[in-house]
Amino acid sequence: MSALVVVVLIVLLVTKLGVAQSSNKTTTNNTDHINTPLTFFCGTNYAMSPTTFFGNLNSTFSQLRSQLSNSGVYYARAHGSENEDAVYGVAQCRNYLSSTECLACFDVAVSILQPTCGFANGAHVFLDNCFLRFENYDQYYDDPQGTLDVDVTEICGNESTSQPATTFNQAVKELLSDIRVATPRTSDFYIASTRQVASGANATIYAIAQCVENASHTICKNCLGTAYNKLYRCLPADEGRAINMACFMRYSKFPFFQNNQTINLIPFLDKGSSSKPGIIIGVSSSAGLLLIIVLFLWFQRWSKSKAIGKDTSESQGARCYSYEDLKLATNNFSDEYLIGKGGFGEVFKAIVDNGIVVAVKRLHVGLRAKKEFENEVNLNSNVRHRNLILQLGWCSDGPQLLLVLEYMPQGSLDKFLWGEKKGTLNWKQRSEIILGIARGLVHLHEEFHIKIIHRDIKSSNILLDDDFQPKIADFGLARFLPEDQTHVSTGFAGTMGYTAPEYATRGRLSEKVDTYSFGIVALEVISGRSCSDVNYSGARMEYLLDHAWQLYEKGIHIKLIDEAIDTNEYQEENVKKIIEIALMCTQPVSLRPTMSETYIMLSSEPQLMQRQMSRPTYNVDRRIHIGAT
Template sequence: MRMSAFSVVQAVIIVSVVILDLGVAQPINKTTNINNTNTPLQFFCGGNDAKSATTFSRNLNFTFSQLRSQLSTTGVYYATARSLDDDEDVVYGVAQCRNYLLSTECLACFDVAVSVVGNCGSANGAHVFLDNCFLRYENLDDFYDDPQGNLNIDVLEKCGNESTSQPITAFNQAVGGLLSDIGIATPRTSDFYIASIRQVAGANATIYAIAQCIENASQAICKDCLSRAYNGLNRCLPAHEGRAINVACFMRYSEFPFFQNNQTINFTPFLPGKGSSRKSGIIIGLSTGAGLLLILSLFLWFGRWKKSKAVAKDTSESQGARCYSYENLKLATNNFSEEYLIGKGGFGEVFKAIVDSGNVVAVKKLRVGFRAKKEFENEVNLNSNIRHRNLIQQLGWCSDGPELLLVLEYMPQGSLDKFLWGEKKGTLSWKQRSDIILGIARGLVHLHEEFHIKIIHRDIKSSNILLDNDFQPKIADFGLARFLSEDQTHVSTGFAGTMGYTAPEYANRGRLSEKVDTYSFGIVALEVISGRSCSDVNYSGPQIEYLLDHAWKLYEKGTHIKLIDEAVDPNEYQEENVKKIIEIALMCTQLVSLRPTMSEIYLMLSSEPQLEQREMSRPTYNVDRRIHIVGS
């Protein structure tokens, strides 16, 4: 018989609890200057033993192997798994790493966690908390679906045993203000995670802090848990460091660095009354002005690259990317033969390859030329530092041969367009389509508002969205991306992108802001819903019209549900949900001053059952909507 959720909580209270002493500061890595170890903070062993030690051990090992396999994927920080045997000794597991970790660092922490819970023997439940990760297993799955039960367990604060060396009042104000802000903002982010820093007023000191909720929590649960974590850490002050621990959330601060300065998340847009406007957490989707985002010239990065290639290489390697040998990549692709070719476009070709004793990767070969070199350098500098589950991960590069090569994570399902109007047309279910739309939005939120610098992709389109084995989307091809400066509202630049997807103010006047990606997202969302290309004019009906025209006319008539791909089973979706997503997509194509930000779009897609009734303006169009790419 499986334990009830209540009995699990009882077990946690009465079980053996091991609390490890944090009385001394964690050692600092002299190479990276990062104050971080995998020392266990606390662990619990369940009070009930498994029915069969042999069966339980087999099930537990299988669950752990599944969790580890998921966490080995770049950009994956949260994993759930269960054993195959459906008996009394079934094992459900969940693991979560901090988002500042490389995959190898996440796995190292997970391995330590597994070794710690090994001390629980045949107890059929356990939790372990470390600075870098969290592991839990039980013989019931309630904690997957009902994280509210996690809040029955108190948030535990663990305070350092030394006081800060900084002025106490200024230190307490800096820590309290930072923890308050990230506690409020984290439940509003796409990943329930924020890492940030703050200077201590009047002192040469920096406070480092993170907040993270378990991924299956609701926004309300995350908010409640972090509120209690904040209260607990306030009791630690003026200790130089502190942690607040719960199976639903984790919060930590320290006057010593435990993540890199370039791994911070810009949380200002997620604070009420700051950044993008909100109404009690309900996103109306009306933004004013031309946007927050400005572009730093590519030539700044180009010059930076030329001044110190070694520095760029060091930066990339610090995030897990590496420089590959041209000869090794040539050998891995059988001299870039057709049998290894998996894609091609205006940029060049992409090949499947096996490197490093069995790792499957994609090798992107850029056509040699000035533009190719600019795009290559842009991608190397930019993508080496990006780690997010909805953004393609750059594993390495090569510039010592006749071609410029990028080594990227391999996406087995290929690009989204193949499933919409290509050879796999009509095979996506509605759930897969809605998850893809949400995932693209989540990736753009990270680029625009969560990464430590602001980035505009400039070429969001269905062929640049790749799908993994679970049909989760990853935004690819950062060759045209631009860094943004926060002291401008837009930048005027030469057009570079794909007509049909790009916003008219950029295509026609060269006015570039984050809202250019918003427009492109809206077009892609309409493509995912309809299964039609934005450039396709061969519709059956009284008129020949582009997809955006067609969607708007249906919306004006109140019949926009007709836009959905006929290949989708009507039993798979609720009409109101489909109509809501269509309306959000159309919001994205309005005048730039009326377009919502991507964080607003993400919250509308993930939180609100329906949109407020309001008048929308007709979409804006490009002078020429034919598909082509123009260099900047």
């Protein structure tokens, strides 16, 4: 297996959603079935006889393809069992496909697994339009979830809906809830349906749910219940998928099946009443309730627009708030509303627009920054990603510069690592936080139409939502530093623990400055220690990065993990891999990976391509004192 092939394939997987979205957005009725790979896995056990194994594998694939070529067949299973290297396979297509489209997806799935997984005697791949799996045992036919410890994985779109979030979210949740209930009650465990967004914008939500046909009713129901809960996290993203061995659920504002391919949900939602008058009354009541909701939302929007008056305008999604309104919402920026302080200013909790909780950041910056403040704010307000704090609005009134931001009730990451909530994050939460930060930085560096370098990635700038998913704050603010301040301090006695050496000492700025800081934050998340904490080993004083490197050189870097984490929660190889990736991020700039390369490594299986690493470059004696953030 070529390492280059693997890297290219993983790059394709990482970029898949952006490609699919851009394709969909070019037309108002795009149902062309692009076979987008979502995720794949190669087993760690290998065939005893490659010749026998490949013979059985090819036989299995051939049988599966033959079955799927029949009209109306969307699920197939087959096996090749000559000698010991038996291969048992299963394939399933989405029911909205034609036989030709189904086979095309199956062929792509085979082309992914065969060259990539080599002699592995088990593997699977998910695509938008189909699923393929093979193993060297057949028990998983009857219990698709029981043979692998695989949770439902959500994959969210990178852009938020252009529709009003409240009505869009409600339409998606209601549609997904209905198909979650209906799908296990159908004969083939499949539902496709649509729902109108009640916003007057003539917007439609498309959604499907599908379980593996040989799953039990209970497995299908439980799997889709979890999928529904995971997809809820994607909102207000304009599309999302939930993937598991036993089920698949997807929604999108872009059509991916024909309007005549929907299935009537009512027979599968009705609790058993066969009275037609009852159904008519129910529908009439629902229509009346819908009318009331629409009128209420219209009145609420009208009231808001009237209250805003001349003090509010919108520019590319950024709302301009009046200073007086924000002053009133924070009780004149009183201490009782204060939730944080930083080098840029204070952060206050506020309630605006008839009940929306937000964070108001009052900036203390120089006059130079004010000249470009509005342009920069308008740019940042268009940055929408689930791992980046959403900028809701701004205010520029004389010397007063304020940002209105998404409110995160859990607060910042540092509080969970060494603050008042120390030790409360489990390993799964920590690993997802590391991956989410990487995903957010990839968006800033490569996916947004203008490259944004954060310059100040640190644990106090990572905020957590209710599901402990990370969101990067303060991106785009570094350029607003006063003229005499070249870098924001880390907030710990001015120690430059997060700052890349080439930037701190020579002012050399590139996106790899963020990569270095990410590596430091990842080590903090793993260890539960601040990068500026000192560990005394005899007469030697070690900061976190130095300590991590010493453990790595000795081959015992697993000892870096926070003792508060239960040893049953993680696999040592996975933790060691993430530590090694974090150390790669702190290498000299020429050897340091980009954030997209870092994300690829974090997203791949525990095996890591060996890279020659040297002692990280860091400055423990150089200090800058600018003020805490």
